Amino acid sequence: MSVATSLLPELEEMISRGDPKRLAQVSRGIAEMFVQGASGFQTHHVQLFDHLLTGIVPQTELAARADIAERIAAIANGPPKLIGQLAREDNISVxxxxxxxxxxxxxxxxxxxxRIKGQDHLLAMTERASLSPGLTDVMVQRGERDVIRRAAANTGAAFSPIGYSALVKRAAKDGVLTITVGQRNDxxxxxxxxxxxGxxxxxxxxxxxxxxxxxxxxVAKAMSDLSGKQQAEKQRDFAPAQRTILSLYRAGELSETALLDFAKAYRYTESVAALSxxxxxxxxxxxxxxxxxxHDPILIIAKAIGLEWATVRALVLLRLGPARxxxxxxxxxxxxxxxxxxxxxxxxxxxxxxxxETA
Structure with a gap:
């Protein structure tokens, strides 16, 4: 440990001269000393190395910082300030x-x-052995497709109720994510x-x-429940809706505006009856x-009868339902x-x- 302490005056001189190559060489040497002895170090030893390395590592070349980060990444009693410093670097190799x-x-x-870094940083964190609900909440909120998929596939990840709800919504647009999330036992x-x-x-x-x-x-039970629900939906009673549409027709009020109002209110049977x-x-x-x-068949009907995009959009949202x-x-x-x-x-x-259909 006296070797590390004796380096302090020399380090101060090198930092003042601003010699990145020499600093890189010395910082690698100090990091190697730490790696070799880390298992036997006490808290004050770690603090000394932390003080030495946080003073010089930021001044070194990118390759040296990346090499040091790789060397100390998995050490249980690694220098905390240096590790925090490295973790906040913009360059993902560090x-x-x-x-x-x-x-x-x-x-x-x-x-x-x-919360503040980009997708590469989020993606790196998805590889951790465990992810807390607080961390996955941020990932689901900010992460793009690869981040979300990797987090969902991490068996050590935990999701809050809010995080899981958001994850399910994201999966509605991603079949791979649906399969990944659906396999989670929690x-x-x-x-x-x-x-x-969805x-x-x-x-x-x-x-x-x-x-x-x-x-x-x-999975089988959920599929069975949905199948029963869909069968019930296939047996919808359109008679009341047809009477409503017939009344509008007789009053000269069956128009695109009426259809738009039905679709925006998620009145499915009236919308279908009006389109028919x-x-x-x-x-x-x-x-x-x-x-x-x-969506294509609805686009075709809408185009054939001259509907505007606002009405078509409302019909698309109606198809998806208010929850999606x-x-x-x-x-x-x-x-x-x-x-x-x-x-x-x-x-x-x-x-x-x-x-x-007539035939």
Whole structure:
């Protein structure tokens, strides 16, 4: 330890001269001394190395800082100030090793870094052996696709009720994430059912096939419950809605405005009945198209009868239901598809549907 102490005057001189290469060489040497003796060091020894290294490491070259971060990342009694310093660096080659492995970083530090740093830092943290609910809350809020998928796949991650709800909403737009989240044993049954309700049958079946035997029972029950609910929805009574639409028609008030009002109020049967009356496509066919996996059929009917985008958007949201909030990019893609659709093409398709269903 006297060797480390005797370096202090020389270090001060090197820092004042600003010689990064010499500082890199010395800092690597001190870090190696620490790594070799860390298991036997007491607190005051660690503090001395921490003081030495925090004074010189920030002045060294990038490669040296990354090398030191890699060397000390997994040490249980690593120098805390230096590790905190490295973890907050913008360059992920320096911050990454300690963010992934250092047991010295506490939850407060990790949450702080997660709130202010970019996706590379969040991605590195998803590799930690455990992730607290406070940390995963930030990841779900700020993380992009890869971060969310990796956090959900981490068996040592814990999610708060708010975090899990947000995770399920994100999964509605990501089949891979749906499968990953659905395999988690700590996902409550209520949220498992909500997760599966937001996806298509092929993803549900894939989740069942990939889940371990203890999880398959919960997945199967959720799928069965949803199947019963969907069957009940197929048997909807459209008679009251048809009477409402007929009254509007007789009063000369069956218009796009009325349809928009129904869709915005999530009045499904009235919306379907109005679309049927306005397009001439039988109500059972419109119901089947509305309940399908794709938005395209509704775009086609809307284009054929000359609906505006605001009404089409309301119908798309109606299809998804009030519990699901689509991403802006998804809505933009639907709008682009609607704008590209030719009215003549849409009219031919709708004409075919009318003829087929009548036959």
């Amino acid at each position: 911050a990454g090793p300690v963010l992934r492995r250092s047991p010295v970083l506490d939850e407060q530090a990790l949450v702080e870094i997660a 996902l409550p049954d209520r949220l498992l059912k909500e997760l599966l309700a 996806t298509v049958d092929v993803v549900r079946r894939r989740l069942f096939d990939m889940a371990d035997p203890t999880r398959q029972a919960a 009356a306005m397009s001439g496509v039988p109500i059972a066919a419109v119901d089947r198209l509305m309940a399908g996996d794709r 909030i689509p991403a802006s990019a998804d809505i933009d893609n639907v709008r682009a598809n609607f704008m590209r659709l030719s009215p003549s093409t849409a009219e031919r398709v709708v004409g075919f549907w009318r003829t087929r």
